[in-house]
Amino acid sequence: MNPPPNLNHLARLYRWMELASFGPSLQQCRCSFLAELRTCRRALALGDGDGRFIARLLRDNPTVEIDAVDASPAMLQALLRRAGADADRVRIHCADARLWQPPAPDDAPPYDLVIAHFFLDFLTTEEVQALAARLRGSVSPSAVWVVSEFAVPAGWFGRLVARPVVWGLYHAFGILTGLAVRQLPDHPAALRESGFTLRQRRSWLRGLLVSELWSAGQPHLANAQLSAREMCGANAITDAQSAVTPSSL
Numbered sequence: 001m002n003p004p005p006n007l008n009h010l011a012r013l014y015r016w017m018e019l020a021s022f023g024p025s026l027q028q029c030r031c032s033f034l035a036e037l038r039t040c041r042r043a044l045a046l047g048d049g050d051g052r053f054i055a056r057l058l059r060d061n062p063t064v065e066i067d068a069v070d071a072s073p074a075m076l077q078a079l080l081r082r083a084g085a086d087a088d089r090v091r092i093h094c095a096d097a098r099l100w101q102p103p104a105p106d107d108a109p110p111y112d113l114v115i116a117h118f119f120l121d122f123l124t125t126e127e128v129q130a131l132a133a134r135l136r137g138s139v140s141p142s143a144v145w146v147v148s149e150f151a152v153p154a155g156w157f158g159r160l161v162a163r164p165v166v167w168g169l170y171h172a173f174g175i176l177t178g179l180a181v182r183q184l185p186d187h188p189a190a191l192r193e194s195g196f197t198l199r200q201r202r203s204w205l206r207g208l209l210v211s212e213l214w215s216a217g218q219p220h221l222a223n224a225q226l227s228a229r230e231m232c233g234a235n236a237i238t239d240a241q242s243a244v245t246p247s248s249l
C-alpha cells in the first residue's frame with residue numbers, strides 16, 4: 001500500500017487553487033445534496049480537506065455530529081478553524097482512511113451519513129471497495145453516502161477535454177503531493193459491491209464533475225420497506241437513476 005499523499009503544504013492554498021482552476025463548480029457539486037442531509041445525526045467525513053463542506057453542513061444541520069478522517073494534520077486544523085463555533089460537533093482523526101477503524105457498534109451508534117468529496121479519486125478501485133466493505137458494518141440501514149468526483153463522460157467532450165483535464169490533475173497532484181494513483185477508480189462498482197445503491201446523480205461542466213447520493217439500503221428494500229421518512233435525506237431519494245461507471249483514464 002502506498003503512503004497517503006501529503007497535502008499539508010497545500011492546506012492554505014487549496015481553496016484558491018480550486019477557485020482559480022474550476023471557479024465555484026466544485027463547491028456547487030459538494031453542496032448539491034445538502035438539503036437532503038438536514039436530518040442526518042451522525043456523519044463520517046472522509047478526506048474532507050480544508051472543511052468547506054463540513055462548515056456548510058454544520059451551519060445547515062444544527063444537530064449533526066461529525067467524525068472527520070484525514071491524513072493531513074494541516075487540513076484537519078483548517079477544517080476546525082473553518083467550523084468556528086460549531087467545531088465542538090466535530091471529532092478529528094488524523095489517519096489513513098484505508099486503515100482507520102470506525103468505532104465498534106457497541107461503542108457508538110452507526111453513521112447515517114458518509115461524506116466523500118473528491119476523495120475516492122485518491123484511491124484505487126480495490127481500496128474503495130475495501131473501504132466501503134469496512135464501512136458497511138458501521139452505517140445504519142437508512143444511511144446515505146454523498147460522493148463528488150471527477151468523471152470522463154462518453155463522447156468528444158470526454159475524449160478531448162475531460163480525459164486530458166483528469167490526466168493533468170493526477171500528474172499535478174503526483175508532483176505536488178506524492179500521490180501514486182493515476183486513474184479514476186470505478187467507485188460505483190466498488191460501492192455497489194458493498195451493498196450501496198445509487199439514488200441520484202447530478203453532473204456539472206458537461207459531465208466532468210458528478211455528485212451522487214447513495215443509500216445503504218438494497219434497491220428492493222429501499223422501494224418496499226424504507227419509507228421516504230425513514231431515510232436520512234429522503235426527500236431527494238425519489239428519482240433514482242442507474243449507476244454510471246466513470247471511464248478509466
Ligand SMILES: C[S@@+](CC[C@H](N)C(=O)[O-])C[C@H]1O[C@@H](n2cnc3c(N)ncnc32)[C@H](O)[C@@H]1O
Pocket residue numbers: 004005006007030046047048049050069070071072075095096097098116117118119122
Ligand atoms: C483532493 S483533497 C479533497 C479535499 C476535499 N474533500 C474537497 O472536496 O476538496 C483530498 C483530501 O483527502 C486526504 N487524503 C488523501 N488520501 C488520504 C488517505 N488515504 N487517508 C486519509 N486522508 C486522505 C488529503 O489529505 C486531502 O485532505
